[in-house]
Amino acid sequence: FPQRLASLATTAREETWQSRQQLQAQQQEIARLQEELSRARQDGERWASALQRAQREALEREATRGAEQARQQELIRDMKQRLLELLREKDALWQKTEGIDTPVPSPVPRDPGLCARCHKDFRLLSRRYNCSRLCQGKVCHTCSMDMGKHGRCCLICYQQRHPQAT
Secondary structure: OHHHHHHHHHHHHHHHHHHHHHHHHHHHHHHHHHHHHHHHHHHHHHHHHHHHHHHHHHHHHHHHHHHHHHHHHHHHHHHHHHHHHHHHHHHHHHHHHOOOOOOOOOOOOOOOOEOOOOOOEOOOOOOOEEOOOOOOOEEOOOOEEEOHHHOEEEHHHHHHHOHHHO
16 A cells, blocks of 8 residues: 555656646746737837827828818919909900001011011012002011912001901
């Protein structure tokens, strides 16, 4: 019986030693898990802080964008109002100038080698035409209108003869 007791005691000591080893391993695992949990909480706090900061910045950008949009709408409204004023002013000026005659053609320049209107040199490729109407000046192709069998005339004489063309 004493051998049996000794054997049981030895077995109990071994089981106790194994239990202590398992307990120490479990305590180390618990310590490691607590450390990971602590790091995870710190990361979570950092992410929550970053999220709050990002949300705050987004709200500030939205407020700035709204203020800028309001300023742009006000600017557009002012520009439309100014455009209407300018159109009214243009109409008033047009009504004042409606009765004024078109300008009388200027006298022919002394240099017969220049166009009477744009003062371009007559050369081999730029032909001169005699105005067949009022001014009798020499004009280039650009500054003249074709009058069919009546020849060509300068733009000013053409506009005086045909006021609806202007």
